[in-house]
Amino acid sequence: MEFTFDNNIPIYIQLLEYMKIYLISGVFQCGEKLPSVRDFATTFKVNPNTMQKALAELENLSLIYTERTNGKYVTKDKKTIEKLKDEYATTLAKSYFEGMKRIGLGKADSIQYLERINEKNGIIRD
């Protein structure tokens, strides 16, 4: 995967977003050991210091933790990750409905669109 960064936004904030998605979607599972800062920096093609900053921020948010000599791990607390996932889903849903409202669509229509577009494009399958 190619990661792209917008130069207008601090790089570490964009890294933080990528990492949050990784945690929410379970690329890294609860309690799993994370790759080293250097490995991450190589994957994202960013400066190791910037990567370090993003990981420090994740740690501030209690999403990961450091074991003194062993490296960094995803939090063991499933609830923290679930909460983050809920926040993301809420934001996405809100912004969808607000957009539909702006173009004058009601609740029933908006929900119908969701179903129809998903059906047509096969984005989320059961």
Next chain:
Amino acid sequence: MELLEIKGLTKVFDNKEILTNVNLKISRGKIIGLLGKNGVGKTTLIKLINDLLTPTKGEILINGNRPGIESKKVISYLPERTYLNKQMKVSEIIQYFKEFYENFDSEKAAKLLKDLNLDMNQKLSKMSKGMQEKVQLVLVMSRNADLYILDEPLGGVDPATRDYILDTILSNFNEKASLIISTHLISDIERILDEVIFIDKGKIVLQSEADKLRNKENASIDEIFRRKFKC
């Protein structure tokens, strides 16, 4: 001890002040962009650090030493213009560097050259400008130095190669070293920078962490630079 410390540095040429009271501290493990328009003193500052010019006033310390034999061992410098003999083959230049610099890693050089599809048996004079730039950059990055100074390193290379070079810089970079890149092509390189230094009319006008500056101004370094130095 700071890797590089510059105190009250002034350089006068022909009664003209090229640099005025420059103060700078550069610590280890950073990639720093030295950013300024053409002719504001970037190359002069770099030449002073590399002992190719002498200060009119002030002091430069590299690992606590003034520019000289000791500092040259630990600084790997890519000048704006080539100094290599173009009649030499790449392999001969590698040999030359290996003999000249104790900290030159010829295996690393060979690997980088291979990745960039450069032929060791070709003479520099037979290569395009971009290829010659790549060879020079490989030579500079293959030394295990404390401070890498690249003066306008990416002028002649295509965007794909530029990205490869930036990635090479990132992945070959160690925490004990720092790297200064001087350029006016900011948007091309800003993603790899920790810190930026803006220089204008011979003075340091700003030194900041790159992300802090983006946060504060809500814009890219390139955009901030353009706003500040509008012609």
